[in-house]
Amino acid sequence: SSAGALDAVAQGRAHVAGVHLTDPKTGEANVADARRAAREALVLVTLARWELGLVTRAGDARRVRGVGDLAAPRVRLVTREPGAGAQRILERALRAAGVPLARTRRDALRAEGHLELASAIAMGAADAGVASRDAAIAYGLRFVPITEERYDLAVPRSLIADPRVARLLDALTWSAVRRELDALGYDVGPAGERVAEVSAA
Numbered sequence: 001s002s003a004g005a006l007d008a009v010a011q012g013r014a015h016v017a018g019v020h021l022t023d024p025k026t027g028e029a030n031v032a033d034a035r036r037a038a039r040e041a042l043v044l045v046t047l048a049r050w051e052l053g054l055v056t057r058a059g060d061a062r063r064v065r066g067v068g069d070l071a072a073p074r075v076r077l078v079t080r081e082p083g084a085g086a087q088r089i090l091e092r093a094l095r096a097a098g099v100p101l102a103r104t105r106r107d108a109l110r111a112e113g114h115l116e117l118a119s120a121i122a123m124g125a126a127d128a129g130v131a132s133r134d135a136a137i138a139y140g141l142r143f144v145p146i147t148e149e150r151y152d153l154a155v156p157r158s159l160i161a162d163p164r165v166a167r168l169l170d171a172l173t174w175s176a177v178r179r180e181l182d183a184l185g186y187d188v189g190p191a192g193e194r195v196a197e198v199s200a201a
Contacts (some may be wrong), residue, residue, distance in 0.1 A: 003083025
């Protein structure tokens with residue numbers, strides 16, 4: 001999850017964290033969560049913008065048309081772990097649709113990532129969940145957009161000049177990498193932009 005990735009960087013177990021966590025109060029992407037997790041200054045570099053939405057099997061289009069249909073007891077929901085950006089989006093969408101958040105806990109299967117969530121739906125272990133468009137594409141699933149978010153890489157400022165990190169960030173400008181991300185449905189226009197630097201809270 002995004003929160004887990006930030007924690008790994010803060011503890012020195014990773015060089016880079018991939019994050020997509022929109023602050024519910026300000027609508028700002030990634031900055032507030034990066035600041036809360038940081039033990040040293042972090043630089044946020046955009047990887048891409050991506051869409052997240054409701055994922056279902058194509059044959060379930062009549063049964064699950066939108067988030068409001070997740071209230072139906074016959075709909076088996078797959079969720080993400082606390083701290084995952086997709087879980088925050090699901091909970092925000094449920095609140096907007098007037099669906100009790102308890103619905104996300106009732107007999108819900110939990111997935112550890114977007115592809116695992118999509119796989120569970122494709123195999124018939126669940127009927128719906130929130131994941132990225134590329135995960136839906138990978139498993140031939142129906143995708144109903146909910147939101148678009150900025151996906152950033154959070155890097156400790158002390159590691160920006162590290163040759164391994166510098167090469168990774170440089171790769172964001174390569175045309176081959178941009179083509180790959182574009183093929184997955186990502187908006188790569190802002191890829192490689194340093195969008196913020198945050199200090200420890």
